[in-house]
Amino acid sequence: MSEHQQTLIEFMRQQADKLAVQTLQHIGLTFISLFIAVLIGLPLGILIARKKQLSGSVLGVAGILQTIPSIALLGFMIPILGIGPKPAIVALLLYALLPIIRNTYTGITGVDASVKEAATAMGMNNWQILFKVELPLAMPVILAGIRTATVINVGVATLASYIAAGGLGEFIFGGISLNNTNMILAGAIPAALLAVIFDFLLSRVQKLNFKKIKAGTYAMPVLLVVLSSLYFIPNAYGGKLTAGFTPEFMGRQDGNLGLESKYGLKIHTIVISDAVMYKAAYEKQLDVISGYSTDGRLKAYGLVVLDDDKGIFPPYYAAPIIREDALRKFPELEKTLNLLSGKINDSVMTDLNYRTDYLHQSPERVAKDFLTQHNLWKPARGQSNAGIVRVGSKIFGEQYILANMYSMLIKGYTNYDVSTKTGLGGTKICFDALTNDQIDFYPEYTGTGLLAILQASPETINKVTQNKDSTYNYVQQEFKNRYQIKWLKPIGFNNAYALMMREQQAKSLNIKTISNLKRYLNSK
Amino acid sequence: MIKVDKVSKQFNKVKAVDAISFEVQEQENLILLGTSGCGKTTTLKMINRLIEPTSGNIFINGKNVTSQQPENLRREIGYVLQNNGLFPHYTVAENIAIVPQLLKWDKKKTEKRTAELMEKLHLGADYLNAYPNELSGGQQQRIGLARALVSDPPVLLMDEPFGALDNVTRANIHKEFKALDELTRKTIIMVTHDVQEAFELGNRICLMDKGKIVQSGTPADLLFNPANEFVESFLKDQRLHLEFKAIKITDLWDLLPDKQKQSNGNSLSADIDLWTALENFRYAKSETLTISKSENEIKTIDFEQLMSAFNRYKNKQGA
Ligand SMILES: Nc1ncnc2c1ncn2[C@@H]1O[C@H](COP(=O)(O)OP(=O)(O)OP(=O)(O)O)[C@@H](O)[C@H]1O
Ligand SMILES: [Mg+2]
Numbered sequence: 001m002s003e004h005q006q007t008l009i010e011f012m013r014q015q016a017d018k019l020a021v022q023t024l025q026h027i028g029l030t031f032i033s034l035f036i037a038v039l040i041g042l043p044l045g046i047l048i049a050r051k052k053q054l055s056g057s058v059l060g061v062a063g064i065l066q067t068i069p070s071i072a073l074l075g076f077m078i079p080i081l082g083i084g085p086k087p088a089i090v091a092l093l094l095y096a097l098l099p100i101i102r103n104t105y106t107g108i109t110g111v112d113a114s115v116k117e118a119a120t121a122m123g124m125n126n127w128q129i130l131f132k133v134e135l136p137l138a139m140p141v142i143l144a145g146i147r148t149a150t151v152i153n154v155g156v157a158t159l160a161s162y163i164a165a166g167g168l169g170e171f172i173f174g175g176i177s178l179n180n181t182n183m184i185l186a187g188a189i190p191a192a193l194l195a196v197i198f199d200f201l202l203s204r205v206q207k208l209n210f211k212k213i214k215a216g217t218y219a220m221p222v223l224l225v226v227l228s229s230l231y232f233i234p235n236a237y238g239g240k241l242t243a244g245f246t247p248e249f250m251g252r253q254d255g256n257l258g259l260e261s262k263y264g265l266k267i268h269t270i271v272i273s274d275a276v277m278y279k280a281a282y283e284k285q286l287d288v289i290s291g292y293s294t295d296g297r298l299k300a301y302g303l304v305v306l307d308d309d310k311g312i313f314p315p316y317y318a319a320p321i322i323r324e325d326a327l328r329k330f331p332e333l334e335k336t337l338n339l340l341s342g343k344i345n346d347s348v349m350t351d352l353n354y355r356t357d358y359l360h361q362s363p364e365r366v367a368k369d370f371l372t373q374h375n376l377w378k379p380a381r382g383q384s385n386a387g388i389v390r391v392g393s394k395i396f397g398e399q400y401i402l403a404n405m406y407s408m409l410i411k412g413y414t415n416y417d418v419s420t421k422t423g424l425g426g427t428k429i430c431f432d433a434l435t436n437d438q439i440d441f442y443p444e445y446t447g448t449g450l451l452a453i454l455q456a457s458p459e460t461i462n463k464v465t466q467n468k469d470s471t472y473n474y475v476q477q478e479f480k481n482r483y484q485i486k487w488l489k490p491i492g493f494n495n496a497y498a499l500m501m502r503e504q505q506a507k508s509l510n511i512k513t514i515s516n517l518k519r520y521l522n523s524k
Numbered sequence: 525m526i527k528v529d530k531v532s533k534q535f536n537k538v539k540a541v542d543a544i545s546f547e548v549q550e551q552e553n554l555i556l557l558g559t560s561g562c563g564k565t566t567t568l569k570m571i572n573r574l575i576e577p578t579s580g581n582i583f584i585n586g587k588n589v590t591s592q593q594p595e596n597l598r599r600e601i602g603y604v605l606q607n608n609g610l611f612p613h614y615t616v617a618e619n620i621a622i623v624p625q626l627l628k629w630d631k632k633k634t635e636k637r638t639a640e641l642m643e644k645l646h647l648g649a650d651y652l653n654a655y656p657n658e659l660s661g662g663q664q665q666r667i668g669l670a671r672a673l674v675s676d677p678p679v680l681l682m683d684e685p686f687g688a689l690d691n692v693t694r695a696n697i698h699k700e701f702k703a704l705d706e707l708t709r710k711t712i713i714m715v716t717h718d719v720q721e722a723f724e725l726g727n728r729i730c731l732m733d734k735g736k737i738v739q740s741g742t743p744a745d746l747l748f749n750p751a752n753e754f755v756e757s758f759l760k761d762q763r764l765h766l767e768f769k770a771i772k773i774t775d776l777w778d779l780l781p782d783k784q785k786q787s788n789g790n791s792l793s794a795d796i797d798l799w800t801a802l803e804n805f806r807y808a809k810s811e812t813l814t815i816s817k818s819e820n821e822i823k824t825i826d827f828e829q830l831m832s833a834f835n836r837y838k839n840k841q842g843a
Contacts, residue, residue, distance in 0.1 A: 118609030121572055122623050122671075123599035136613050 011182040018171075023190050024230045025166035029085065030153040030194070031227035033092035037149060038224070041097050042142070045104020046130065055105060062098040070095070070159045075275065078163065083244070083272060083280045088157070088165035095156050096149035103145025107138025140206055147202040154195040158187070161247060162273030164280070168194075170247050170271045177248030179428040179452045240521060244272040244286035248426070253461065254451055254497060255290060258312035265518045274396065278303065287501060288517065292316075294346055294495040296353025296397065304506050305498040307513040313497040314447040314465035317472060317490040320406065321449070322441035323434060324484045330389055330440070332414040334488060337441070339376055339409055340402075341489035349398065349493040356397040363397065367404035378412030386415040392439035393422040394430050398495065402443045427452045435483060445495055449475040449487075468494065525550040525711045526571065526679065531580030532735075533566050540566040542735035543580065548728075553712045555726035557719065563735040564715040565606070568681050571713065572601045584679060599626060602672030602710075604682040608664045610656040616667055617652040623675045634674075641670040644704060662693045673706055680707070682714040686721065698724050719759060723766050731755055743770045748841035768799040771837065773815055779833035780823050791816040798834060 012019055048055040065073075073094065077087030111134050119129045135142075161169030171187025174180070205220075249255035250271055259265040267288060272280065280286045282301035291298060293305055320337050327334055344352070352370060355361045371377035391407050393399035400422055407418040421439050424430040427448055433439045450456050450464065450471055464474040476487040499514055511517050526548040533541040541563040548554045556564045569575040571582055573594045582589045589597055610619050617638055624634040642649055645666045656664055665685060672680060686694045701707060702725065716722055722729050723743045730740040731754075739751040747763070747770050750756040759766060773794040791814040792804060804813055805827055813830075816822040825833075 112609075112612075114605055114607050114609040115611055117574065118603070118605055118611070119622075121574060121598055121601075121603035121605070121609075123595045123597075123626055124622075125595050128626070133611060 008182045008185055012186050015171075015186060019186060019190070022166060022168045022170055022187070023194070025160075026154070026157055026168045026191065026194060027227055028230035029088060029092060029157045029160055029165060029167055030150065030198075031224055031230075032085075033089045033157075034096055034146070034150055034153055035221075035224040035228050036089070037093040037096035037100055038146060040093070041100030041145075042104055044097075045101045045142075046108060046134075048101070049105050049108035049134075052109075059098075059102060059105070062101050065094045066098045070156050071162065071275070074159060074163050078276050078279060082283065082285050083164045083276060084270070084285075085160075085165045087163055088160035088167075092153050092156055092160070095152050099145040099148040099152070100142070101145075103141050103148075104138065107141030107145075108134045110141065111137045143202065143206040147199060147206065150198050150202060151195050154191060154198060158191055161271050163276055164244060164270040164272035166271065170250070173273075173426075174247030174251045174271075176428050177246070177426040177452070178251045179431070179455070180251065183251065241267060241287040242285075243267045243269045243288040243290075244277050244280055245269055245290045246274050246277065247271055249290040249497065252451060252497075253458065254312055254314050254447065254465075259499075259514070262310050262312050263514050263518050265514065265521070267517075267521055281500070281502060284502070287505060289500055291498055291500045292398075292495050293498045294349040294353060294398065294493055296350060296355065296357035298500065299350055299354045300358035302503050303500040304503045305500050306506070306511065306517060308498065309513040309515050311465075314450060314461065315468040315471050315494050316445035316447035316496040317468055317492075317494050318402070318443050318445050319472075319490040320441050320488045321434070321444045321479065321485050322488060323437070324480075324486055326389075326440040327486060330387060330414070330416055332416070333389060333410070333441075336409050336413045337406060338489050339413070340405060340491055342492045343374060343376075344370075344492045346493045346495075349495065352401055353398050356401060363400035363404050367401050367408060370401075371405060371408055377408065380408075380411035381415055384415040384417070386417070388417045388419050389441075390439045391418060391420045391422075392424050392430055392433055392442035393420070394427065394442070395423040395425055399443060402491070406441075406443075434485065443491070444487075446471045446475050446487075446490075447496060449479065454478050454482075525552075525585060526713070527583040527586075528567070528571070529581045529583070531567070531570060531577045531582060533563070533570060533575060534578045539735055541570070541577075544732075544735070544737050545580075546730055546737060546740055548711055548713060550711055551709060553707075553714065553725060553727045555722040555729045556713065556715045556732060557722045557726075557729050558717065558732035560717060562732045564717075564732060565683055567732075568683055568713060568715050571679075571681060572598050572603055599623060599675065600677050600679065602675075602677040602680040604668050604672045604680070604685045606684045606687055606715075608656075608668035608688075610664055610667060610671070612656055615653050615655055616647075616659070619656065619667055620671050620674050622671065627675060637674055638670075641673060641706075644706065645670055646700065661688050662697060665689065665697065676706070678711060680710045680712045682712065684715055684717070687716070687718075694721070701725060719762055719766065720769075723769050731758060748838070765799070767834075767838070768802065769797050771798045771834065772796065773798065773801055774817065776830075776833040776837055777817060777821075777823075779836050780825055781829055782823070790814070791822060794821075798830075801830065 044058060048058045070091065073091045074087060077091055081087040081090060115133060115137070116129060119133045124132065157167050158169035158172055160167045161173055168187040168191045171183050172191070175183030175185075175187060245256055250269075251257070256269070272286070277286065277289045278291060278295065278297035278301050281289045281303060291303070297303070298305070322333070322337070352366055355366045356363050368377060389410055391403050393403035403420055403422050407420055410416055410418050421433065424433055424442075430442050431453055434442060446468070450461065454475065456464070460474070464470045472487065472490060479485045479487060499517070501511065506512070509520055511520055528544060528546050530543045530545050531541060532539065532543050544567065546554070556567060558564055566575055570577045571589065573589055611622070614622070620638045620641065621634050624637070638652070639649065642652070647663065647666055647670075651659065651663070656667065659667065665688070669685065686697055689697065698721065714725065726743065728740060728742055729746055731738045731746065733754055739746060739755050741749075743766070746755060747759060747766055750759070773796055776798070777794060792801070794815050794817040801813060801815070812824050812826045814822060814824045
């Protein structure tokens with residue numbers, strides 16, 4: 001345990017620069033959005049306290065906004081606002097609105113009616129009543145709302161890294177993807193600390209007597225602006241081309257680290273989620289992205305893969321991995337899952353992905369069409385008590401399709417029932433679910449197994465990534481020894497990492513390989 | 525000075541005030557008296573336009589209140605609320621200074637006036653920096669009064685100003701109220717549902733029921749010439765007490781025997797009411813009281829003589 005602590009500290013020390021930048025970005029994002037939310041929410045709250053008939057609809061809309069899952073909200077923002085801080089700030093401010101509007105409304109309507117009547121009777125006009133009576137008396141309640149909003153924002157701001165807005169989410173989600181606990185903690189601990197510290201500070205502010213320190217009323221907005229501006233400090237850099245890499249790619253030897261060490265590639269990079277990366281490239285907000293070679297969006301958005309001429313991306317052949325005790329429990333299973341082996345090559349997989357990702361066909365339909373075409377589909381055998389096989393999948397289209405195919409095959413060829421647990425986040429979540437007996441199998445990739453799960457040493461990686469079979473053999477052996485998990489036969493396609501660009505831009509800049517890209521970047 | 529002319533107020537289906545009219549003379553103290561819900565507060569609030577009437581007109585010094593900017597109108601009218609309505613986030617001094625601030629008085633003038641009022645209302649200067657929740661109910665009531673009086677408005681509206689107080693405190697405040705020179709100069713309309721308070725503080729009383737004025741007149745009018753059974757039954761419980769309070773010795777003067785005994789020095793003024801005279805029997809050592817109406821009109825009476833004069837007076841009124 002102490003050794004573990006040690007490495008976390010070491011990790012943080014080693015990544016101190018990044019950590020500082022991310023923390024500042026995080027604080028900045030939190031407070032820019034909070035500031036705007038106060039600018040919007042406070043007047044709205046006052047308005048609905050005056051015109052009560054509006055309160056139902058305004059609070060209703062703000063309430064609905066808050067129930068939209070954060071990732072979905074960020075997703076909605078991309079087409080309108082692109083990627084980067086803008087959509088992140090808008091999304092955060094939408095979350096912060098409800099507590100601010102609601103507490104302003106509650107605070108003001110809660111002011112003693114006889115106090116307001118006294119103010120009127122003494123000849124105060126509406127503005128005087130607002131500023132001298134209602135707002136000061138409602139202030140503790142309003143501040144409580146701002147406090148809630150701040151804590152919410154610190155939490156939600158971790159998701160900003162999905163759309164290239166930075167923040168501590170880069171470490172957290174990078175860490176989850178890479179199965180790197182230190183990295184997760186290096187992001188999560190500061191994020192939690194920020195929430196605790198801001199909550200504490202605001203609780204103190206809430207107790208202040210605003211009448212006694214009139215200056216405090218002016219200090220608050222100034223402080224908000226200063227904290228907000230933190231976001232822009234680390235952003236003062238630019239470049240020729242912009243790359244968008246996933247948090248996972250950023251931290252991998254066979255990702256950005258390899259690009260830097262083996263190719264010497266230096267490119268202005270922002271961190272972004274896989275979910276919006278391709279679209280952002282298509283919309284020319286990014287020029288180079290780290291995609292997967294079988295991704296359907298490659299076809300949809302007119303992107304081309306740059307040739308990995310120095311061979312830094314190891315093979316990623318997909319195969320179901322399954323716990324050995326599950327194989328004993330369901331003797332029919334291995335045979336059934338292997339029905340798919342060798343059936344799907346790269347271009348087939350790209351096409352299947354294209355159908356779900358771009359044509360928006362359901363993974364279920366795509367899976368069924370494919371099985372029917374290849375005469376593999378059989379109707380489900382119906383209920384029996386032979387047991388339930390739990391299928392897992394990671395949170396992207398290809399895995400959904402594979403999970404659907406497997407569950408159809410199991411239902412058609414065996415007496416087992418199937419329950420699917422799709423969308424299990426990244427590699428770490430999926431693999432933990434497998435080892436903890438929460439799922440029985442899921443499709444994994446040899447490269448991921450080698451690097452993210454086994455965390456093989458650089459020498460081993462060099463040795464076994466020369467060809468696809470040596471990689472497969474190595475992970476198969478190691479998984480069996482370490483985890484009692486078996487790799488079944490590969491499905492056929494290789495979903496490796498790849499750098500990609502818009503076809504048109506690649507052509508006009510005459511970039512075909514990663515080395516070409518480096519040469520272009522180095523030229524003035 | 526204040527004229528209320530056929531004023532009505534309808535809340536949805538409830539007719540809270542029903543075509544009432546009355547007038548208040550300058551420096552008069554008019555009491556709106558009546559049971560809960562009879563429309564007293566509504567009537568009062570229509571005068572400073574906290575409530576707008578459904579129909580009818582209200583004039584102050586001949587000017588229709590609706591012809592003025594409400595804020596300006598209200599700065600000329602002191603208003604004391606039923607539950608004081610002090611600003612909880614303001615100190616006593618700041619509460620009193622609200623209207624001066626609106627009128628843009630300079631700081632010195634406000635401070636001087638505040639100090640003056642604090643003294644008149646028997647509040648120590650060390651309360652100036654206290655917050656309302658640190659004061660007793662009676663003290664809060666006085667601050668409420670000070671706040672309404674600070675700019676010396678000619679008109680004062682008071683809605684059950686002593687409603688929240690216990691009897692002893694209320695009796696004390698009544699005494700101070702009557703002694704306060706600030707108030708004798710003012711035209712006051714005061715709401716209460718307490719008959720004793722009405723008789724104690726009012727020059728004239730409007731007795732209201734269900735949004736209408738049943739009778740208006742001096743306390744004695746109401747007592748001895750009730751307009752109907754409602755008035756009579758309204759006063760019934762405290763009748764004797766009220767009568768003692770309503771009748772002054774001067775009223776009985778002619779009914780008292782002319783017997784001239786040697787006075788023992790200190791005589792009482794005939795301006796006192798019967799109640800006070802009776803109290804003097806209790807505290808004075810002697811069996812008799814010496815009362816003087818003027819230099820050479822002095823009578824010495826005993827308890828029986830006083831009571832028989834009272835009974836004859838009442839019989840005369842009833843006739
Ligand atoms: N804002 C309002 N909306 C609807 N009805 C009202 C409103 N204000 C008063 N009323 C009604 O008008 C009537 C008179 O109310 P008002 O407050 O004038 O009574 P009051 O004589 O002051 O009674 P109390 O002695 O209890 O204070 C009551 O029936 C009350 O319910
Ligand atoms: Mg009332």
